[in-house]
Amino acid sequence: MPYVNIKITREGTTAEQKAALIKGATQLLVDVLGKNPATTVVVIDEVETDNWGIGGESVTMRRKAGN
16 A cells, blocks of 8 residues: 655645545556555645754745745
């Protein structure tokens, strides 16, 4: 049973976009590894930008600085 965990920043991703991510990740495992889509699990975690850091600073601060 494949398990895919997608982590994205919480910035207004729509239900339709999430559905597309789930469908696409599932299809990728079918196409590349021959996995059964009925037993493929995809979880999307949305993380606040204050809780996501890159290069020693939060995404919130990077965005404020224009990075």
